[in-house]
Amino acid sequence: MAAVNVGRRRKLRINARTRVVVSSMSTLTRIKLHFSETFATLLSPFTLLSWAVCIVVAVLAGPFGTYAGMNLQTRLVYWLVIVTIAIVIGHAARAAAVALIGPRRPILFDLVAATLVVIFLSPVIRIVRGVTEPSLDGLSLISIGLNTFVIAAGVFVLRRQSGLEQPGSYWVKPTEPEAPVPRLCRRLSDEFQGEILRLSASDHFVEVTTVNGVETLRMRLADAIDEMDPTHGYCVHRSHWVAHSAVVGIERENSHKLFVKLSNGDELPVSRKYRPNLVNAGLID
Template sequence: MDGGAGSAIGTTAWRWAIDLAILIAIGLLMGFLGPFGSHHTPIVGRYIYWMICMVGGGLIGFGGDELLRRSIVEPWRRVAAVSVLMTPLVTLLVLTTQHLLMGGPFGWSGYLELLWQVWPILLAVMVVRALVWRRTPGRVETRTVIAAPLPEAEETFRRRLSAKRRGARLIAIEAHDHYLKVHTDAGEELITLRFADALAELARAHGWRVHRSWWVAADAVEAVRWRRGAGEIRLVGGLTAPVSRTHGPVLKEAGWF
């Protein structure tokens, strides 16, 4: 297992540990308060009941949140959706727990009554979790001092460009099958060249390969955004380029995040 995979697993385990701690804390609070008539239950049974309901129900809700993360990106819309979609399953858990521990009835009438008790609690738990994991946008606005490239470092590659762009500022190179789109401050130009050959010709230039089909000039980078294992570079002139997990470390070493 490489370091990146190990780090990702460690981060996921840490997040779930914090999620579990949140649910345990809420379960202890509910056991202490004894809402919905549960205060009549002996104290040990009451705490067991609420711990099962809060931890089990919360994990169901959190699991639903993870499943919907890609399809519903906005956190608060996802909180609302999860609280509605997961309430029937959590209600079944609560009804079963109530029946087994307290001898309550197990039927549709009890289930429907519990729905309106479970939904606001699940919604509140999902809101608490969303607040705990709320983040500011994952944008790093730093600048790295880049030495000017040696004149000969880009010479071979520049000879492939038209006279208009041969002396222009090189911003990025984007691969398109057997063609390259060369981005300069004098505009874009398509040339016939393999991406691997272009990288070889620019090996001594100040720049980085940031994606399987992108190379960017170091002095053209204005900002880097990195989030959830992928990123994006903002370049001069408003151009943006993707950053893959594989090539992200070169930007990290350069101090961009």
């Protein structure tokens, strides 16, 4: 029996689809997490294709006077360096904007990200341009910054409108009144906002499982359940509460052991004390 319980606990941990993050984590830890997630796409096929296309177009078109002031080989080196550094800085700017602003304010998010690109990329452009074209005089850092801002802002707007950044619009008009949100959602980080599937007690913490992952909050299970109103759900165990909408089935191991199956694949034990809750709901006979 003990072996079965251990196996079930392991299965539950494996079925949790994403990382558990303690809400009291430091700002530095959150920033590191956002940077790690953002830079995971740095070598994605889409990013590499964009990198190659931008270099080819820039070398052939020679914008900002590079066609007249540089030969083909110099333009190739110049734009290879600039586009590569710009993509790295763009990823860093996006990660910083996620950590500082969050996804709920898209206009401010894109403005901050574009401004960060200007701050760090403009000096690089000025230095590289001076090295590849020493005879060029009067290249203003301000003019470089303005051009960089226009391009960076355009890239972030394009990402949002094409669905690569959420929300995909700056002005979202709700077609119908939003459903009441449980008070517990206010405690969740932006990346874990979404429909809550279950609550599980672990020592002095509560694991809140949403459709976007699992976050751990320092609070009592009873208080967390109280903050789930008006979401309808059931206690199935002294350590577990599930939302009614998340239940997809019941697994019966034997006449005495039941497990409730959730839409994300988790399976939670149903104790004898709380079985009447599911009987009254018509989920089990």
